[in-house]
Amino acid sequence: MLTGGGDCPGLNAVIRAVVKSAVGRGWEVFGFEDGFFGVVEPIPPIPLGFDEVRGILDRGGTILGTSNKANPFRYPRRNGDSWVEEDRSDEVIERLRRLGFDALICIGGDGTLQIAHGLAKKGLPVVGCPKTIDNDLSDTDVTFGFDTARSTATEAVGRLHTTAESHDRVMLLEVMGRTAGHLALHAAIAGGANAVLIPEIPYEVEPLVRMVRERAKAGQSFSIIVVAEGAAPKGGAPSVAESETATPGRGVVRLGGAGRVAADLLAERITEHEIRVTVLGHLARGGTPTAYDRLLGSRFGCRAVELVEDGVFDHMVALKGSEIEAVPLSHASKTRLVDADGELVRFGRQLGLTFGDEAEGR
Amino acid sequence: MLTGGGDCPGLNAVIRAVVKSAVGRGWEVFGFEDGFFGVVEPIPPIPLGFDEVRGILDRGGTILGTSNKANPFRYPRRNGDSWVEEDRSDEVIERLRRLGFDALICIGGDGTLQIAHGLAKKGLPVVGCPKTIDNDLSDTDVTFGFDTARSTATEAVGRLHTTAESHDRVMLLEVMGRTAGHLALHAAIAGGANAVLIPEIPYEVEPLVRMVRERAKAGQSFSIIVVAEGAAPKGGAPSVAESETATPGRGVVRLGGAGRVAADLLAERITEHEIRVTVLGHLARGGTPTAYDRLLGSRFGCRAVELVEDGVFDHMVALKGSEIEAVPLSHASKTRLVDADGELVRFGRQLGLTFGDEAEGR
Amino acid sequence: MLTGGGDCPGLNAVIRAVVKSAVGRGWEVFGFEDGFFGVVEPIPPIPLGFDEVRGILDRGGTILGTSNKANPFRYPRRNGDSWVEEDRSDEVIERLRRLGFDALICIGGDGTLQIAHGLAKKGLPVVGCPKTIDNDLSDTDVTFGFDTARSTATEAVGRLHTTAESHDRVMLLEVMGRTAGHLALHAAIAGGANAVLIPEIPYEVEPLVRMVRERAKAGQSFSIIVVAEGAAPKGGAPSVAESETATPGRGVVRLGGAGRVAADLLAERITEHEIRVTVLGHLARGGTPTAYDRLLGSRFGCRAVELVEDGVFDHMVALKGSEIEAVPLSHASKTRLVDADGELVRFGRQLGLTFGDEAEGR
Amino acid sequence: MLTGGGDCPGLNAVIRAVVKSAVGRGWEVFGFEDGFFGVVEPIPPIPLGFDEVRGILDRGGTILGTSNKANPFRYPRRNGDSWVEEDRSDEVIERLRRLGFDALICIGGDGTLQIAHGLAKKGLPVVGCPKTIDNDLSDTDVTFGFDTARSTATEAVGRLHTTAESHDRVMLLEVMGRTAGHLALHAAIAGGANAVLIPEIPYEVEPLVRMVRERAKAGQSFSIIVVAEGAAPKGGAPSVAESETATPGRGVVRLGGAGRVAADLLAERITEHEIRVTVLGHLARGGTPTAYDRLLGSRFGCRAVELVEDGVFDHMVALKGSEIEAVPLSHASKTRLVDADGELVRFGRQLGLTFGDEAEGR
Incomplete structure (x- = not known):
């Protein structure tokens, strides 16, 4: 699991729900720090259990940290005085395989979900969870954070x-x-x-x-x-x-x-x-997420784990009316305007x- | 317009929206006090304009007052030492006609909406607006008040x-x-x-x-x-x-x-x-209604006035997904359980x- | 340090302030769990550093736990089918000496402060910090928790x-x-x-x-x-x-x-x-302590450490007008009524x- | 009564307390609009009774309006293309006498209280009530608004x-x-x-x-x-x-x-x-004033009326420790820094x- 993009109230509710429902199934859960930065750089992921997610439900931000900028497909590398970008996505997939992970849950906005889709197309078992404080993602009625x-x-x-x-x-x-x-x-x-x-x-x-x-x-x-x-x-x-x-x-x-x-x-x-x-x-x-956002984040987290269990990859969870559904990640990048x-x-x-x-x- | 049943955060947002959008159309708006009690009893309705609804958007309760008990179809009458119930619905319809009203907007829960439906069947041009703090009405995804x-x-x-x-x-x-x-x-x-x-x-x-x-x-x-x-x-x-x-x-x-x-x-x-x-x-x-409830109440109120304008009576406004729709009042009484x-x-x-x-x- | 009596918003602000200002002086700080219960019973006190008090300023309750009932002067002991009380205060003093503590900061209400005074009379270097959500302690203008x-x-x-x-x-x-x-x-x-x-x-x-x-x-x-x-x-x-x-x-x-x-x-x-x-x-x-209570609790905690530094024992910190002063613990038990x-x-x-x-x- | 200077949560609590306690004594109360502007200009003061102050205790701002700039001692007058200042204090005193007022309660900061003192020196029966959101008035421990x-x-x-x-x-x-x-x-x-x-x-x-x-x-x-x-x-x-x-x-x-x-x-x-x-x-x-500010504002208002009753003019109410006291207005202008x-x-x-x-x- 990782969180990418700007921070957003409700991220911790998702993280907690993923951990509680996955660990309750007997699975092991790890979190990467600072979005894809922590995946590309050789930072060891953090094991997450009940103790790590205790008391975070009403906390804003993300205990995993986040990053706006780390994109494995265009990862910055210093080249003398300037920066160049290089594609390190294969490395990422390789690393996750080597670590023995069965799936990666990516919680983030537009950018993060596109990266997730890119990795999925290369064969990584990825589930997305949409996050945008601006509420401008077209494939979910609303995302957590917006209500707060x-x-x-x-x-x-x-x-x-x-x-x-x-x-x-x-x-x-x-x-x-x-x-x-x-x-x-x-x-x-x-x-x-x-x-x-x-x-x-x-x-x-x-x-x-x-x-x-x-x-x-x-x-x-x-x-x-x-x-x-x-x-x-x-x-x-x-x-x-x-x-x-x-x-x-x-x-x-x-x-x-x-x-x-x-x-x-x-x-x-x-x-x-x-x-x-x-x-x-x-x-x-x-600030503290509203009850609405804590609930929605919790539902997204639980559903994301169900998608992993059911092997429904390259999809993200989404609110449609009163239900949480699975939507192909390929849709995620459309912006919903007023x-x-x-x-x-x-x-x-x-x-x-x-x-x-x-x-x-x- | 009247508000019936238990009080609920967001009622004033509905009232304000009805007044603002109706008066903006050049209509006159009146409010009955204490639900159907104020309709059956000869209490003169209150003219409502911009001044009356100023500053009420963030106020709980209802400026019109409400009543749990006044049902025109089974209105209590003292009979010696006990109470009997009598049907005064024809009187109500007659009174509203005499007052020259073109429509009645009933904001309330299960009970109020059933009364509204009963009056509509007898020919009164009625629009309903659902309210239940328990969120147990089956024909709207959610109602205002619940989020608060x-x-x-x-x-x-x-x-x-x-x-x-x-x-x-x-x-x-x-x-x-x-x-x-x-x-x-x-x-x-x-x-x-x-x-x-x-x-x-x-x-x-x-x-x-x-x-x-x-x-x-x-x-x-x-x-x-x-x-x-x-x-x-x-x-x-x-x-x-x-x-x-x-x-x-x-x-x-x-x-x-x-x-x-x-x-x-x-x-x-x-x-x-x-x-x-x-x-x-x-x-x-x-308490103060949440932003969610103020918004939903405002949307319900605006839509109710549109239904009046379009002559869509015996219906209530309802949230379906992201839209406010019109639903027949005959549906309203179904209870949604967990x-x-x-x-x-x-x-x-x-x-x-x-x-x-x-x-x-x- | 220990917290006794009913829990109260602001206790964690005191604990944090004691730890920050004491550790900043190069001292070691330990916390007993569940009030005097943790002192009488052989529960090892918890070492408290910056990490332990991070993020607790806005948290209600007390990270040390508290107890309404454990009084070392009248400590309950099961005697067959009933309970008897015995004086274990000497044991407590002996234990604290053996652990090498230089002072004990007791945060609590009426009861806790009386115990603190009793221990001080027997020679223990004690500083008190008054706490009462009812605001009925006579020797401080107000205590933290009341404002919340x-x-x-x-x-x-x-x-x-x-x-x-x-x-x-x-x-x-x-x-x-x-x-x-x-x-x-x-x-x-x-x-x-x-x-x-x-x-x-x-x-x-x-x-x-x-x-x-x-x-x-x-x-x-x-x-x-x-x-x-x-x-x-x-x-x-x-x-x-x-x-x-x-x-x-x-x-x-x-x-x-x-x-x-x-x-x-x-x-x-x-x-x-x-x-x-x-x-x-x-x-x-x-709930979250108000800004007032966080500030007052922080001031009490800092001042309590200063009293320890200055060797002013058998006293408690107290708000008098705009200043935090030291008041003899012998005064603490008077109740202030309306x-x-x-x-x-x-x-x-x-x-x-x-x-x-x-x-x-x- | 008038309110001057920047708006501040708790002003309405003072206004309500003045009205409630004065009207309860059988007095008549009037409010000038927009601070001293409403006194200098011939704007008729508003009669204030229980109805006018209903529901304002938890409202920020001031129902009387306020002004930062109207000083009767240096009142701006347009002179061709520029502005000159003139002393209209005698006019103010004359007007208040003609209106038959027995006292003027001035609620405001540094500036307002200095004007009040100036008018008092000229013989007007004035009581001040200090207000500063910055808490920088030296003669009261604290004023309302600061806590919010x-x-x-x-x-x-x-x-x-x-x-x-x-x-x-x-x-x-x-x-x-x-x-x-x-x-x-x-x-x-x-x-x-x-x-x-x-x-x-x-x-x-x-x-x-x-x-x-x-x-x-x-x-x-x-x-x-x-x-x-x-x-x-x-x-x-x-x-x-x-x-x-x-x-x-x-x-x-x-x-x-x-x-x-x-x-x-x-x-x-x-x-x-x-x-x-x-x-x-x-x-x-x-925003809504905190309970602390509503209480302090209410106490200030009640005490101000008591000062009027006791004929203690050219003074302001002030919090000293736990009591509301009367302080000469001549002291009011000192600034308290950190x-x-x-x-x-x-x-x-x-x-x-x-x-x-x-x-x-x-």
């Missing part, structure tokens, strides 16, 4: 509410979501925000200005706008967080991009309210949410 | 954990669920409990004793057991909370039943641990959860 | 609020507090309850009935009453939780007492509202809180 | 923990505190951070780098640093949030300053870890917290 992030972001909208109202401010909350705006949209509806900017719907500043002023006229002299980090004004590019490349080495400092861009655009037009930006950032990734004409956007508009696209004549 | 209750119950398991562990105790947590054990089962898995007793699986005390002792032998000298209020020992009847009928008038005092019965049975066998019962009771109904051979019970067992039915030889 | 319990109880009042209001109910919440009503009083004020019953103020039912009816007349047809478990009606004895002695062996099942007594008294008089009792019980002891004529009761009355003592003519 | 902010910031540290650990990152959390570092210090201790940078202790980057590396060597390859917004490197000025003045009109967009400066300094030296900054910002001001040689900093060091001043040879 949504809950945190919704609570943040509520926190801004009291300050915004007391001070007659326009407050922007930037949340994760580079290509998909699910988190922003859900938090905006559940938190009762007044506008939401998402990557799927390029926005103009005019409808936002109009919304702020109409609210003020109706006695609500404050507004709250949720901004996905990938949201961009019509005709503009998504704003790269500015200092992303400004610092040397691996050390990279990021502060909000899209929220600030929107705020600057608003500040050019609105002078009767103070405008403030808050970047939720990593706060949405952390449907700009779908139910949730339509409901959002009915609830009074502005998307910034309500141009004259719409 | 699950979250509260899961947190309670966690709170007991630290005390149980520090004191080497067996602690029982009684949660709602008279006929269906969904809440107990979900909270037991998400909270990492050691046993769960549900109405669908009659229990014996022996497997519980064995579990407690095996854990103690393995160094875990404490155990946590979640008990649904409708759980009963094999061959026993569900325990009526004892003082349910002991006090005069309408005033009824309830304290835990099923949890205490299980604790007494355990105390006859286990003397090496202290045993404690906690009854979660009404704490699970109250499937004793289903996925979640199977996963529970794999995670080490004892159900009290693991007799010798199973 | 207050926070949990206050939240519970809020949860009942929505249900009470939706259903026009009178809801009683029973919280800990056998001799002192601090927790009930604080939670009632912070939660906005309508009445509070505490051991220090014997109550009559008449003022409660009047309060419920006056509220109903003013359009608030629900009421919330917080009841300390030691509250008793005027002239009545505190209600022993009924089944306290009903079950054999050590296994004891407790359900609410005082809340039920009050509810029964109310139900004799009030028939126009449903009445419900909720017993918060152990839920108030558990002052029935004090500031908080006076403020409570000003805020509209009924105490049940507002008889005619008061 | 500390709780939010502590939770944020915990959320970053899981991400930091899973990804081997150095994570910085910037919290409020321009001149005083109380919030950063408390959150760092209660959250178990590894370093804290506060305005009172200018920092160097070298000790931070050393801490990060020593932790990595000891197997903890992540670190969490809490940064007060007024923290500055040795010899450097506090970083003004960069775009503070960059946008036109009143619209001002702020993003973190001090956190980013520290991160940039670290990124120059540390390339083996990713570095991330999160700015907690307004999230710490908002004592760099005080108990809490000393304890922080003992707990392993780095302050960035541990230069060679210290």
Whole structure:
């Protein structure tokens, strides 16, 4: 078992479920550290038993560590002053065989699942478990982690509410979501925000200005706008967080991009309210997973072990309605965006949410 | 619009969504107080606009009030010293017509939806919105309120954990669920409990004793057991909370039943641990709804208004997979129990959860 | 170091602080298991270093375990069919000397601190750290654990609020507090309850009935009453939780007492509202400690180590205003009750809180 | 009554307590909107009774609105293209007399209390109620709002923990505190951070780098640093949030300053870890007040009314140990900084917290 990609509340629930249900069958379970990094590098995997998974169900993060970057098919190697990539997938398969493992459970997002599929095609018995805090994987109704992030972001909208109202401010909350705006949209509806900017719907500043002023006229002299980090004004590019490349080495400092861009655009037009930006950032990734995510993670973990038992490889577990099903890994890489004409956007508009696209004549 | 049955986190989200999306269409919206009580009695309905629903999204309960008992088809009337029931449904329909309403949205559980269906059969344009904190309605994947209750119950398991562990105790947590054990089962898995007793699986005390002792032998000298209020020992009847009928008038005092019965049975066998019962009771109904429930309630409310707009009456809104659909009200009364051979019970067992039915030889 | 008495959020913060600051000084630290039980019985103490206290700051309970009953001065010994008590304090002192310990830090309540004082009088270098979830120790302004319990109880009042209001109910919440009503009083004020019953103020039912009816007349047809478990009606004895002695062996099942007594008294008089009792019980002891309690526990732990360093024995740490001071252990046993004529009761009355003592003519 | 300065959790608890205890005495209470703005401008004050304060105890912000800028002694007036300030204090006093008010209760921070003192010196019967989320007022042990902010910031540290650990990152959390570092210090201790940078202790980057590396060597390859917004490197000025003045009109967009400066300094030296900054910002001001803050706010409000009743003007209420006392308003303006040689900093060091001043040879 390994966990790859960004950390996510519920990962430990999956790990615990895999260990409990596999060890309960009399199997041995090992965990690789830091995603595929720990598989490629000769790091001995950690034996996992009941003691190792005790008390982790309500802990965020992953006890196995994770890595965003280690891809065995394009593994970085230093070549003089620069880096080259090489395919070390055969090595990985060889190593796992030599260690005597019967299967590898890969818990991770898009990237991790594609690697898993690649290894499966080469004959490795792999089961995937999807993870994405952005909820943008198309082959599962939802993944663990999203509910916790949504809950945190919704609570943040509520926190801004009291300050915004007391001070007659326009407050922007930037949340994760580079290509998909699910988190922003859900938090905006559940938190009762007044506008939401998402990557799927390029926005103009005019409808936002109009919304702020109409609210003020109706006695609500404050507004709250949720901004996905990938949201961009019509005709503009998504704003790269500015200092992303400004610092040397691996050390990279990021502060909000899209929220600030929107705020600057608003500040050019609105002078009767103070405008403030808050970047939720990593706060949405952390913390205790919600009951929903602990349950979903636990179900994914149990089902993954059943797939191993039944020899159903090159598949991942997925939530379909109320059931956990097996879906071919080859499907996993499709991204699910917010449907700009779908139910949730339509409901959002009915609830009074502005998307910034309500141009004259719409 | 009216809300009937027990209160439930998310009701206000539905009310707000109905008002926002209906008023946004230029409609007028009125709310009846205290469920069907306010319809039968000549209480003037309250006009609901944006101001009335401001700030209620994150509030538990229902601003309209609710009633468990007012059924227009069997409405109580005092007859000398006793009460008789009479059918006042025609009066209700007549009153609503006279008031000029085009539709009635009924938000409630099993009972409320059956009444709604009865009224619809008599020609009233009714749309239903299902609500059950026990999650035991068969025609919607889930309803709002359940996630909040699950979250509260899961947190309670966690709170007991630290005390149980520090004191080497067996602690029982009684949660709602008279006929269906969904809440107990979900909270037991998400909270990492050691046993769960549900109405669908009659229990014996022996497997519980064995579990407690095996854990103690393995160094875990404490155990946590979640008990649904409708759980009963094999061959026993569900325990009526004892003082349910002991006090005069309408005033009824309830304290835990099923949890205490299980604790007494355990105390006859286990003397090496202290045993404690906690009854979660009404704490699970109250409090701020989770983001999940606010979102689901909002979606239900928006969709209910769309059904009114489309003239789809005698139906209720329901969650099916990722979509909100319309389901005939005639279906609504079926109860969904925990499937004793289903996925979640199977996963529970794999995670080490004892159900009290693991007799010798199973 | 050892922890005695009931478990309490913040104990692990103390343990962590003692270990971090002592190990940082180059000392060795050991923990006895299960309070004085682990000292009297020949259980080897556990060496505690940075690794042992990692990640425990936000965990409730105590990693050392605790015991309510093990008193070296009156240690139980089986004598045929019955138990006798014997003084094993000399043994304890001898054992600690033989193990080469320079000091013993005792974290616990009233009972534990008295034992600590007894051992100190016999020459053992002891430092105490007060702990009481009831906040009834007279020589410290407050102890850790109380803020967490207050926070949990206050939240519970809020949860009942929505249900009470939706259903026009009178809801009683029973919280800990056998001799002192601090927790009930604080939670009632912070939660906005309508009445509070505490051991220090014997109550009559008449003022409660009047309060419920006056509220109903003013359009608030629900009421919330917080009841300390030691509250008793005027002239009545505190209600022993009924089944306290009903079950054999050590296994004891407790359900609410005082809340039920009050509810029964109310139900004799009030028939126009449903009445419900909720017993918060152990839920108030558990869970993640608040930031306040983590901070206070950490300060207590650091200061306790400073007292050891400075050779200030037979003292305990205590919060006085904004400072942590050293107080002689001989003082520790005094109980601080709620002052029935004090500031908080006076403020409570000003805020509209009924105490049940507002008889005619008061 | 009025509320001035930044909003703060607990303000509504004060307002509710003032109304409840004053109306209970048979007095009439009125609230001015938006701080002194509503007093200078001819805005009619709002009559406040039980209905107006119902349900606000657990709401953040202030139902009266607030203003940072309206000072009657230096009230802005447009003069052609620019602004001049004029003294309108006599007008204010005259207006209040004409309205027939017997006293003015001013709830606010440093600035508001100085204005209150100025008005009192001119003969207005004023009572103050101190409010500062930074906890930097010297004449009260603590004020409401701080505990909520500390709780939010502590939770944020915990959320970053899981991400930091899973990804081997150095994570910085910037919290409020321009001149005083109380919030950063408390959150760092209660959250178990590894370093804290506060305005009172200018920092160097070298000790931070050393801490990060020593932790990595000891197997903890992540670190969490809490940064007060007024923290500055040795010899450097506090970083003004960069775009503070960059946008036109009143619209001002702020993003973190001090956190980013520290991160940039670290990124120059540390390339083996990713570095991330999160700015907690307004999230710490908002949300439901903790039980502690609701209680303290309620006590302040009750006591303020008692001061009015007793004719004790030109004083403010203040917490001293366990009691609420009256303190002359002339004292109120002193700022309490973190004592760099005080108990809490000393304890922080003992707990392993780095302050960035541990230069060679210290």
